[in-house]
Amino acid sequence: MITIDQVVKRRRSRTILDHVGFEARPGRVTAFLGPNGAGKSSTLRILLGLDHADSGTALFDGRPYRSLSDPLRTVGSMLEGSGAHRSRTARNHLAWVARSNGIPQRRIDEVLDEVGLTKDGKVRVAKYSLGMGQRLGIAAALLGEPEALVLDEPVNGLDPEGIRWIRGLLRGLADAGGTVLLSSHLMTEVADVADDLVVIAGGRIVTTGTVTDVTAGYGDLEEAFFALTGGTR
Amino acid sequence: MNALRAELRKALSLPAVWAGLAVTLFGSTAIAVLNSGRGKTAFETALGGMPLGTVGAVVIGVVAFSHEYTANNADAGGGRQITTTLTVTPQRIRILLAKVMAIVLLVVGSAAVTLPVTIGITHLIVDTTGPGVSFGDAIARCLGGTLYWTLMALIAFAITVILRNGVIPLIVLIVNSSVVSVSFLLSKLTSLAFWLPDVAGLRLFSDVMTVEGALDAGPGGLVMTGWAVVFCVAAGFVFTRRDA
Numbered sequence: 001m002i003t004i005d006q007v008v009k010r011r012r013s014r015t016i017l018d019h020v021g022f023e024a025r026p027g028r029v030t031a032f033l034g035p036n037g038a039g040k041s042s043t044l045r046i047l048l049g050l051d052h053a054d055s056g057t058a059l060f061d062g063r064p065y066r067s068l069s070d071p072l073r074t075v076g077s078m079l080e081g082s083g084a085h086r087s088r089t090a091r092n093h094l095a096w097v098a099r100s101n102g103i104p105q106r107r108i109d110e111v112l113d114e115v116g117l118t119k120d121g122k123v124r125v126a127k128y129s130l131g132m133g134q135r136l137g138i139a140a141a142l143l144g145e146p147e148a149l150v151l152d153e154p155v156n157g158l159d160p161e162g163i164r165w166i167r168g169l170l171r172g173l174a175d176a177g178g179t180v181l182l183s184s185h186l187m188t189e190v191a192d193v194a195d196d197l198v199v200i201a202g203g204r205i206v207t208t209g210t211v212t213d214v215t216a217g218y219g220d221l222e223e224a225f226f227a228l229t230g231g232t233r
Numbered sequence: 234m235n236a237l238r239a240e241l242r243k244a245l246s247l248p249a250v251w252a253g254l255a256v257t258l259f260g261s262t263a264i265a266v267l268n269s270g271r272g273k274t275a276f277e278t279a280l281g282g283m284p285l286g287t288v289g290a291v292v293i294g295v296v297a298f299s300h301e302y303t304a305n306n307a308d309a310g311g312g313r314q315i316t317t318t319l320t321v322t323p324q325r326i327r328i329l330l331a332k333v334m335a336i337v338l339l340v341v342g343s344a345a346v347t348l349p350v351t352i353g354i355t356h357l358i359v360d361t362t363g364p365g366v367s368f369g370d371a372i373a374r375c376l377g378g379t380l381y382w383t384l385m386a387l388i389a390f391a392i393t394v395i396l397r398n399g400v401i402p403l404i405v406l407i408v409n410s411s412v413v414s415v416s417f418l419l420s421k422l423t424s425l426a427f428w429l430p431d432v433a434g435l436r437l438f439s440d441v442m443t444v445e446g447a448l449d450a451g452p453g454g455l456v457m458t459g460w461a462v463v464f465c466v467a468a469g470f471v472f473t474r475r476d477a
Contacts, residue, residue, distance in 0.1 A: 049323045050316065051476040066323040070235070081310030083317035085247070085300055092246040093317075100239035100321040125305065133309045140317065157310065 002181055007056035016042050022198045022208050024181040029174045031194035032183040035229055039203040040183040044152050048077050072101040076141030077150040082133035086126035090117055090136050097140050111139040130157030148179040155189045167193040187225045201229035236322050236331035244335050249296040257289030257343045265351045275359040276366050279351040283378055283438055287385050287410040290340045294386035297336050299399025325473045340386045344379035377437030384461045388430055391464035395471050430460035
């Protein structure tokens with residue numbers, strides 16, 4: 001269970017997150033939607049302890065991320081794509097990540113296989129495409145077999161086959177009782193896999209609920225999205 | 234412990250760290266060989282290569298942190314490794330301590346290989362006449378040199394953490410420890426410059442006669458250690474408080 005409550009973040013005089021709060025529940029895929037610059041990444045960065053909130057809390061089963069030891073066994077995450085140094089190979093990257101959380105090295109082969117990078121495990125990350133980088137980032141997130149997954153824009157740069165693959169992966173994790181939270185500015189790409197939607201615009205949560213709740217009164221999700229976020233069609 | 238092993242693994246799979254180790258070993262040896270035949274004893278000739286080891290140590294100290302902020306190609310998302318580092322080990326002081334320990338191990342390891350190699354080579358090629366150093370002095374100065382390299386690496390590391398950028402400390406510290414020592418020139422103007430970190434520790438390894446007015450090995454070493462501690466504490470203060 002992920003609980004974000006009353007999170008406020010200011011940069012200089014600008015308020016970029018204004019009392020943001022929502023939940024992501026076990027057994028469900030929660031999609032965090034909003035236009036670029038709405039505050040999705042900022043919220044996830046606070047959730048993962050990368051940035052400080054000015055006030056409010058962001059917790060995993062009641063605990064802040066920074067208090068977790070060997071966090072990869074509890075939460076897998078991906079922000080900023082692969083998160084690997086360009087001069088490393090995928091294997092080298094996964095090796096140190098596994099080492100840092102005491103995860104056995106055999107998991108490296110398993111996650112490379114799971115994300116379809118087995119053949120490219122010895123290629124330097126500098127030569128990776130955006131889609132391959134995303135797959136490597138997801139591989140690292142899966143290393144510790146976590147019960148929660150937090151992914152920032154995971155479908156970015158994936159081809160149609162990749163998008164189909166990631167939907168299956170996320171569905172499978174949620175069906176096994178995991179908590180899945182993913183952000184996206186592409187609502188149609190995630191609508192099929194999401195159980196719950198959280199929509200943010202201008203640093204404020206504008207609506208939360210199941211896909212049916214959010215689209216009620218609108219023609220479809222796209223119409224709902226633009227009406228809620230104040231965009232024009 | 235997991236964090237330390239991860240940092241060692243990270244460092245050793247980074248080409249720039251190997252470049253630093255190579256500069257220390259081959260650079261020191263090359264300088265020592267070039268300086269042979271200048272009438273100095275074999276031991277003094279060997280220690281003449283110390284500045285290159287300082288350069289190698291600075292490189293290791295800087296890239297151990299600066300590589301975290303290297304961005305990937307824009308068309309591959311432009312991500313940086315620091316995001317991964319901070320999410321796999323969210324306790325920031327633990328990350329800094331692991332990096333400090335990894336740097337110390339790498340620099341001490343490079344000294345343990347480099348110093349015996351350069352001293353061995355100079356003993357083979359330099360005709361030693363006149364009095365050499367005693368065994369005890371030689372060991373003390375080798376250990377002093379290792380401490381000097383380690384402290385310079387840690388100072389370089391801490392400055393990189395504070396600036397979040399490796400280019401400035403790399404250029405300043407490499408030029409200062411190899412081409413021309415700005416702090417050493419300053420010491421000609423004011424004796425306060427003998428308290429600057431790189432000059433304070435000079436007598437840890439160098440011939441006492443070469444630096445007029447410099448601090449002795451003991452106090453000098455303490456002053457330099459003090460600088461390293463101050464820089465590292467400042468780095469810890471900044472790193473734990475700012476957003477990634």
